[in-house]
Amino acid sequence: MLRIQDVTLRYRRRSGGPLTAVDGVSLTVAAGEIVGLVGESGCGKSSLARAVVGLHRHDEGTIGLDDVDLSALGASERRRHRRRAQMVFQDPFGSLDPHRSVGSAIGEALAIARSVPRTQRAERVTELLELVHLDPSVRGRRPRELSGGQCQRVAIARALAVEPRLLVCDEPVTALDLSVQAKVLDLLVELRDRLGTGCLFITHDLAVLARIADRIAVMHEGRLVESGPAQQILTAPSHPQTVRLLEAATRFPSTAQNPPIGVPA
Amino acid sequence: MTGTAPSGAAASGIRLPRALMLALPLVLIAVVGALAPWLAPASPSATDLSASLEGPSTSHWLGTDQLGRDQLSRIVFAARTSLSVAAVVMTLAFVVGVTIGAVGAFAGGIVDRLVTWAVEAALSVPSLLLALAIIGIRGNSVPNLILALTIVAWAPYARIARGAVLGYRRSAASEALVGLGAHPLRVLFGHVIPTASRPALVFASTDVGAVVLATAGLSFLGLGITPPTPEWGQMLVESRPYLATAWWLWLPPGVAITVVALSGNLLSEHLGVAPELRRLRIRRPRPTPSTSPKRGRAQTAAKTGRPVPLWEMRDLRVDFDTPDGPVAAVRGLDYTLDRGEVLAIVGESGSGKTVSCLAPLGLAGDRAAVRGSARLAGTELVGAGEDTLRAVRGAEIAVVFQNPYAALNPLRRVGALVADGLRPPAKGHQARERVVELLRAAGLPHPEDVADRYPHELSGGMRQRVLVAAALAGDPDIVVADEPTTALDATTQAEVIELLRRLQRERGLALVLVSHDLGVVAHLADRVLVMHDGVAVEEIAADQLPNATHPRTRDLLDAVPRLPETRAGTRATTRSTEARC
Numbered sequence: 001m002l003r004i005q006d007v008t009l010r011y012r013r014r015s016g017g018p019l020t021a022v023d024g025v026s027l028t029v030a031a032g033e034i035v036g037l038v039g040e041s042g043c044g045k046s047s048l049a050r051a052v053v054g055l056h057r058h059d060e061g062t063i064g065l066d067d068v069d070l071s072a073l074g075a076s077e078r079r080r081h082r083r084r085a086q087m088v089f090q091d092p093f094g095s096l097d098p099h100r101s102v103g104s105a106i107g108e109a110l111a112i113a114r115s116v117p118r119t120q121r122a123e124r125v126t127e128l129l130e131l132v133h134l135d136p137s138v139r140g141r142r143p144r145e146l147s148g149g150q151c152q153r154v155a156i157a158r159a160l161a162v163e164p165r166l167l168v169c170d171e172p173v174t175a176l177d178l179s180v181q182a183k184v185l186d187l188l189v190e191l192r193d194r195l196g197t198g199c200l201f202i203t204h205d206l207a208v209l210a211r212i213a214d215r216i217a218v219m220h221e222g223r224l225v226e227s228g229p230a231q232q233i234l235t236a237p238s239h240p241q242t243v244r245l246l247e248a249a250t251r252f253p254s255t256a257q258n259p260p261i262g263v264p265a
Numbered sequence: 266m267t268g269t270a271p272s273g274a275a276a277s278g279i280r281l282p283r284a285l286m287l288a289l290p291l292v293l294i295a296v297v298g299a300l301a302p303w304l305a306p307a308s309p310s311a312t313d314l315s316a317s318l319e320g321p322s323t324s325h326w327l328g329t330d331q332l333g334r335d336q337l338s339r340i341v342f343a344a345r346t347s348l349s350v351a352a353v354v355m356t357l358a359f360v361v362g363v364t365i366g367a368v369g370a371f372a373g374g375i376v377d378r379l380v381t382w383a384v385e386a387a388l389s390v391p392s393l394l395l396a397l398a399i400i401g402i403r404g405n406s407v408p409n410l411i412l413a414l415t416i417v418a419w420a421p422y423a424r425i426a427r428g429a430v431l432g433y434r435r436s437a438a439s440e441a442l443v444g445l446g447a448h449p450l451r452v453l454f455g456h457v458i459p460t461a462s463r464p465a466l467v468f469a470s471t472d473v474g475a476v477v478l479a480t481a482g483l484s485f486l487g488l489g490i491t492p493p494t495p496e497w498g499q500m501l502v503e504s505r506p507y508l509a510t511a512w513w514l515w516l517p518p519g520v521a522i523t524v525v526a527l528s529g530n531l532l533s534e535h536l537g538v539a540p541e542l543r544r545l546r547i548r549r550p551r552p553t554p555s556t557s558p559k560r561g562r563a564q565t566a567a568k569t570g571r572p573v574p575l576w577e578m579r580d581l582r583v584d585f586d587t588p589d590g591p592v593a594a595v596r597g598l599d600y601t602l603d604r605g606e607v608l609a610i611v612g613e614s615g616s617g618k619t620v621s622c623l624a625p626l627g628l629a630g631d632r633a634a635v636r637g638s639a640r641l642a643g644t645e646l647v648g649a650g651e652d653t654l655r656a657v658r659g660a661e662i663a664v665v666f667q668n669p670y671a672a673l674n675p676l677r678r679v680g681a682l683v684a685d686g687l688r689p690p691a692k693g694h695q696a697r698e699r700v701v702e703l704l705r706a707a708g709l710p711h712p713e714d715v716a717d718r719y720p721h722e723l724s725g726g727m728r729q730r731v732l733v734a735a736a737l738a739g740d741p742d743i744v745v746a747d748e749p750t751t752a753l754d755a756t757t758q759a760e761v762i763e764l765l766r767r768l769q770r771e772r773g774l775a776l777v778l779v780s781h782d783l784g785v786v787a788h789l790a791d792r793v794l795v796m797h798d799g800v801a802v803e804e805i806a807a808d809q810l811p812n813a814t815h816p817r818t819r820d821l822l823d824a825v826p827r828l829p830e831t832r833a834g835t836r837a838t839t840r841s842t843e844a845r846c
Contacts, residue, residue: 079446095437178824204754207826248755
């Protein structure tokens, strides 16, 4: 469904030559698949994610969503097509207008997509809130009156309002408490199962991916250094960078040789 | 909907009356001005030379001027003049300024540079002088007065709008909207213009006073409203020959101008304050040092067998004063900490873990009321004066704050920031040497070089190390690390934890580690205190965590993301392969 081919992305710098943030990366995401893209800060994973949803132009290669490359389209066509890939941002509060209620934010997404008639919008907002396990009564609240986890659910509901084929999640749980993280991750898996939406999940934390990803791709200094089924990457990494990330993601080193805490031996 | 009603009403319940009270003089004057033809006892231009310069009386409440015109009527009609001019000028300045500023920021590139240049040019010219020049060239009339005042007044609106829109354009909210496929016009009118208008509206409330003052000033100079139209500044001019003899000529218009200007300023000050601050009313808590023995004390004392622990909390309670009544953040916390010990306090956000550490040091803000007991080597901190607390902070107990991006002053070099905390204080070479030593201890490469850098030149991990160095500068006995790794990425987190562990061992520090992540603290702490809803639900040795029974502790354990079990063995092989190469 999503096909990223040989994509290169450069930033112009005031001094010196251009900085290559993404260097010849190829990656695919199928419908109903959760692909984890992992790497340290500054490895280019977020730049790639932004290119996928059309917030950045890439310099070389193609990014095809159902074989349509956003960067090759005119302005109005691009607006229509970019709905197919929706981004969920790291900062749940920053991605919502603080002055707008939850209902109005989701309602606006519905209005943009023109997917349901105006008269049925309120009903659809209720459905979407229920889909992300929020009580429909939160529709009148502003983002600041919600917790971080609730806010991220609203952001996901808004993304789903335009019926995307692909969700691009850029560190969606990094800003959240661990216990809330787990619930949001479970929600993403559940939505994948129910809606068949593909998901490109960007994170610096391999442990998060262990919970949800079908496949994992590892980026380092702009290049894809390793990719494969999640189980393989997590248990038999071949690239030193993957090993480093695995070590960093290990939270209980003292018990690593033993069955992990919380899992009955 | 129903759920939000109480909080919304409470918030506006605090805000509205206050704002209304401050706006009341302005509103009253505007209403009086609007109703002038009906309210005024006489025509403002009806002269009666037989009754000139009469003092206040029952027929003329504010007396008459040199032409025998009723002063009260003139004041009332002048309100109409002044506020009409102000309304027109401000509407024009607002619309022109916000449009120019928003369009500049929205368009970017050369358009934005032109806008910035124009705004700066307009702001750098003395405004009254510019207005004088415009009226001087174009002649003395009401439209020219409005034109001159608008040209003087638009620039701040443009600058404010531009800043708001630039901030908005960089936000994830605007990107999300673009990502949804919103049409640029929807973005402009639905989001950009409202974003730009909000702060500009707040500014407008200050501007009322300034514009009324400018109108009066220009009229006073004979360049604004011309006689016989009544205007406050104009009235002041006419009263000048009678300053000593007829106070009723100059006092009322002076008072009117002052009231309008002051009311505008107070209102804007009120509206400009961050809503969060306004919602939480600040009230000094009355400290109530606890004297009675509290539950659990005897038991713990018997268990530890030490008479005076380094750090001892007994029935610590922290309440926050909010408009909806006090909110209990910490509800009776007991624990002790000894030299060289590492205690982890874990819990979800809002469980009171951070507040319980900061409140006894007086760092939880003015609206926190602290009760119970927190003793540092036997000295009671709850209820202690600010001087005592200041002596304790840094030198006895140092705090490493959560966000390394926000906790460092961006305008000062790293070396100076660390040197601030040195105890005993030092200067010059000596300070420099100690700072470099601390930075080296915090594991920063090239500490001499780092000392000369500004925070923005360092990565998140390096900044966190700088914060650790700054915390050590006072040579404290206790370091409280509040979520020291939450803002960092996974590889950096591991390094910072390693650093804290090393320093704690080398220096025999007592370390309090606050975190929501049991995984981070489990192998660093000796003991773990699990907090939920303001109370400690379980205190447990770190190596006993797998056997923890309390449901809240289990929740926190289950939330830790975990790698597959087989990893450990495989990884060991990979590492040994690497080692051989």
